[in-house]
Amino acid sequence: xxxxxxxxxxxxxxxxxxxxxxxxxxxxxxxxxxxxxxxxxxxxxxxxxxxxxxxxxxxxxxxxxxxxxxxxxxxxxxxxxxxxxxxxxxxxxxxxxxxxxxxxxxxxxxxxxxxxxxxxxxxxxxxxxxxxxxxxxxxxxxxxxxxxxxxxxxxxxxxxxxxxxxxxxxxxxxxxxxxxxxxxxxxxxxxxxxxxxxxxxxxxxxxxxxxxxxxxxxxxxxxxxxxxxxxxxxxxxxxxxxxxxxxxxxxxxxxxxxxxxxxxxxxxxxxxxxxxxxxxxxxxxxxxxxxxxxxxxxxxxxxxxxxxxxxxxxxxxxxxxxxxxxxxxxxxxxxxxxxxxxxxxxxxxxxxxxxxxxxxxxxxxxxxxxxxxxxxxxxxxxxxxxxxxxxxxxxxxxxxxxxxxxxxxxxxxxxxxxxxxxxxxxxxxxxxxxx
Numbered sequence: 080x081x082x083x084x085x086x087x088x089x090x091x092x093x094x095x096x097x098x099x100x101x102x103x104x105x106x107x108x109x110x111x112x113x114x115x116x117x118x119x120x121x122x123x124x125x126x127x128x129x130x131x132x133x134x135x136x137x138x139x140x141x142x143x144x145x146x147x148x149x150x151x152x153x154x155x156x157x158x159x160x161x162x163x164x165x166x167x168x169x170x171x172x173x174x175x176x177x178x179x180x181x182x183x184x185x186x187x188x189x190x191x192x193x194x195x196x197x198x199x200x201x202x203x204x205x206x207x208x209x210x211x212x213x214x215x216x217x218x219x220x221x222x223x224x225x226x227x228x229x230x231x232x233x234x235x236x237x238x239x240x241x242x243x244x245x246x247x248x249x250x251x252x253x254x255x256x257x258x259x260x261x262x263x264x265x266x267x268x269x270x271x272x273x274x275x276x277x278x279x280x281x282x283x284x285x286x287x288x289x290x291x292x293x294x295x296x297x298x299x300x301x302x303x304x305x306x307x308x309x310x311x312x313x314x315x316x317x318x319x320x321x322x323x324x325x326x327x328x329x330x331x332x333x334x335x336x337x338x339x340x341x342x343x344x345x346x347x348x349x350x351x352x353x354x355x356x357x358x359x360x361x362x363x364x365x366x367x368x369x370x371x372x373x374x375x376x377x378x379x380x381x382x383x384x385x386x387x388x389x390x391x392x393x394x395x396x397x398x399x400x401x402x403x404x405x406x407x408x409x410x411x412x413x414x415x416x417x418x419x420x421x422x423x424x425x426x427x428x429x430x431x432x433x434x435x436x437x438x439x440x441x442x443x444x445x446x447x448x449x450x451x452x453x454x455x456x457x458x459x460x461x462x463x464x465x466x467x468x469x470x471x472x473x474x475x476x477x478x479x480x481x482x483x484x485x486x487x488x489x490x491x492x493x494x495x496x497x498x499x500x501x502x503x504x505x506x507x508x509x510x511x512x513x514x
Contacts, residue, residue: 081107081145082148084150087152091152095150109128111129136175136178137178143179146184148185152271153172165202169207169213173214185219185220186222187220188271189211194350194352211223221287222277225288225289227262227291227352228352229267229291239387241381242388247316251303252299253325257351259297259351260295261370263367263368263370266291270289273363293367294368311384312377393501394449398448402442402447418435420481463502467499467503470499477492
């Protein structure tokens with residue numbers, strides 16, 4: 080069987096590709112970017128297909144020659160232009176479906192979202208529904224899979240909620256009573272692959288919709304407690320927050336690059352994310368996996384969850400130290416005393432004032448860059464290395480000209496050692512993250 084898979088490099092797409100390849104099917108993989116050479120999709124025939132390009136059926140149809148089944152695993156969670164959802168979820172998906180009919184494809188499996196129904200209110204759900212409705216109207220066999228929250232160790236939403244669950248105080252939107260029904264990624268992949276290879280005559284009616292959900296609903300508070308158990312042995316301490324405050328913080332947070340929270344996401348959470356598990360159970364010939372039965376994963380998974388907030392906390396602390404040093408040097412510490420220290424270090428009198436303010440400016444810049452690092456500057460490890468270099472120079476110079484600072488009861492120089500250790504740790508984390 081020849082399967083055309085879109086979104087092949089994504090969380091679901093890459094796993095679906097691996098499963099179909101393991102079953103011996105011929106796979107044509109498409110995505111915005113070519114797959115990693117060591118990934119499962121490297122065994123596919125790859126074609127570039129970017130749903131953000133506003134595809135047309137005429138442009139897609141040549142790619143579907145000889146294809147038996149189309150699986151659409153394309154999806155985005157952020158709309159940066161105000162048109163991305165409509166273009167990616169609806170227009171290009173519908174163009175793919177129309178092209179499939181014209182090319183004689185016998186079956187389509189569409190990965191949609193739970194909540195893409197008549198009560199849909201957010202652009203995310205409405206655009207998914209538009210594609211689902213268009214597919215239902217076409218004269219070919221199709222299955223629309225509508226996942227709830229997907230649990231996958233490497234999934235962005237799972238990592239976000241896992242990190243949330245390990246905070247010293249776990250904030251809850253309201254009382255955390257919002258209903259969710261998380262489903263294990265393996266169950267979603269099995270459902271999609273079974274649906275893809277099913278014969279049209281075995282998949283009555285012609286078009287069907289299956290919610291991909293776990294065996295039972297749970298509250299958001301219960302889900303966070305479950306993730307906390309998987310990540311750590313320390314039970315969570317919950318902090319309920321008033322919903323008006325949650326909405327205000329969310330509105331600010333969604334403006335940050337790469338944010339996984341948004342007003343729409345909060346609205347979808349408040350609406351609830353549950354459905355009957357009968358459909359997925361029928362396709363799997365068993366109930367979906369209960370996440371409560373998962374064994375603790377306190378190694379890599381739990382460590383990543385804690386580092387997700389510990390690293391920003393460390394970066395923020397280092398940034399605050401640099402900024403505070405600049406403020407103290409410029410405004411709070413006596414000017415004359417600062418010049419005296421520079422004189423003892425060996426700075427000529429004519430350069431002392433300029434050196435003081437230049438050093439303060441550099442400290443302030445280092446602090447600001449901890450919080451705002453432009454992508455055009457390259458990897459952020461460059462900043463940590465530059466800070467290390469400056470601390471080493473400061474430490475060496477002061478040790479040479481002012482050695483008594485090592486014997487000061489408040490340890491002004493010895494405190495540079497943990498600062499250096501923290502920066503070396505950040506360099507290691509950044510460089511490991513690139514591999």
